[in-house]
Amino acid sequence: MDIGIKAIEYTLPEKVLTNEELAQIYDSWTPEKILTKTGIAARHVVSEGECASDLAETAAIKLFESGVISPKDIDFILLATQSPDYQLPTTACILQDRLGIPQTAGAFDFNLGCSAYIYGLAIAKGLVSIGVAQNVLLLTAETYTKHIHRLDKSTRTIFGEAAAATLIGHNGHAIGDFDLGTDGSGKNALIIPSGGARLPRSEATAKEYEDNGSIRSQDNLFMDGAEVFNFSIRVVPQSVKNVLEKHNLALADIDLFVFHQANKFMLDYLRKKINIPREKFYVNMQDIGNTVSATIPIALKRAEEEGRLHKGDKILLSGFGVGFSWGSTIITY
Template identity: 55%
Template sequence: MASINAISYYLPEEVLTNEDLHEMFPDWSAEKIVSKTGIRQRKIAAEDEFASTMAIKAANKLFQENGISPEEIKFILLCTQSPDYFLPTTACIVQHALGIPVTAGALDFNLGCSGYVYGLSLAKGLIASGEVENVLLLTSETYSKHLQKDDRSVRTIFGDAASATFIDNTNKGGRLLSFVYGTDGNGAENLIVKGGGMRYPDLPHNNAGPAEGALYMNGAEIFAFTLRSVPAMIDQVLEKNNLGMQDIDLFIFHQANQYMLDHLRRKLAIPEEQFFVHMADYGNTVSSTIPIALKDAMEQQKIKPGMKVLLAGFGVGYSWGAGIVQF
């Protein structure tokens, strides 16, 4: 049985506060921003910080905090939508920098807000197959490098972060139960970075370029998709695990923004004390939101032995996934 053995995360040093954003956009007060998003500040990667460097810092923190040796790692999964390069694979760069044996497998996968849940499921499959004894699952996003500086619709939401999770077959920590998934590429245009890929190579995709090459988000459509897809996904994952809502002790959803999470919680009739929200100081860190929230819930002793925790990710793609962890 695959289990989450340990989690650590890394946050960049630079802070973008609501007061900073108010200076950029004077008609939006700091109070208005926090009331709309639930976010007070977000961490921003430095110019010389990238997916690989942040993933390396998160992994080293995991090793130091939990007495794990890089030599133990059998496979690396790295989730990012802001890789260092088109090629080589960022996970290969990380493997070398961390001193993980060359006998380890390593791959990137391109998913956003559902990525951590998918990564847990992929790790579970690798371990269940008997191919490896453990997996280092990394998430690392520098979405700030995709954002147009004067696009306040996304500047107020996204932050940068990386996480590292050690998943093994020792049955210590949180056992990974069954997962469900969903995909609807019809929504691809509603959260997209068109610049920088092969289809539109001439569109600058960094924050210095024109808006059409930077990250675009149709907030209304993303909100509608979420309210449409997430409740059905929760029903499906509970049914697959032969559980009911009353069997779940804590719900940890992708930390998109406070407004969206409040609507989902009410729609699903989840008691507020069982719905963990902890994003005010981080922002929406895409694939890193769930592991950060999960780690913080553990540290706050919101999770105790015997508890079942439901994890749900949803967003860009459209892509969604959910799973249950038994502690």
């Protein structure tokens, strides 16, 4: 029996932040400039007091209400987030109780960003393959705007918030082999410097500074866009090549490529560098932005709703970003 993706649902916060609103804050930027640079016209953001667990809970309930499975049949919860409710306890444990999932289920969080969905699929497939679980609920939920300074145009224009719930088990859309990679030397390219044990938050870390027209402090998310771009164009083409070789497939054998929806400029560059035909390369982020760990499952769900996925199609997934961390796999629809 194939171990694979059985269903995906997702949710977006109600609040929407448009380019028109951002252009009123950043004097030199127009809505059109933001759209041209990022490929994003709007992004959904959480309200005060709304957390990643709330989004994950809503996405999971949506999955259960679809009738594909009942909470009582879930025997493992995986939550990918870099915005947990608490330093401890584990947010996945809190969600077990809130969702009414049996106490016999395993649960843990894992701290990854843009590559998290690929790693989550790998973990879930492993759990099912060795018999630890039969029905894994993979939740990817992120609230990056809680970490972003409102005057940091380098990040606030890109990131949106969302959660996705993916059911993995037997008789799903088969998950193939993986190509995974890590380069921790890139940790400073995408980082929240303070707030952990290494650098606790203090009056000093809260001091704001200006950087190329953006304002932030060490308590906020920092992204070196050029370094993240250079990393991505270095590792993603090779990861795609590696995962194709593991499946004994050529580029032409793939029916659809679904990459982490980082931003339009990066996706366009990667598509051209890898020589992927435009019609086989899925981009769908204009109305939601870069939702970090939720971009790939949302893209898969939207592609399905648009009739882009057909029985037997081979879909190459690739996630890459903070860490640095990356991974690719191929699913058979």
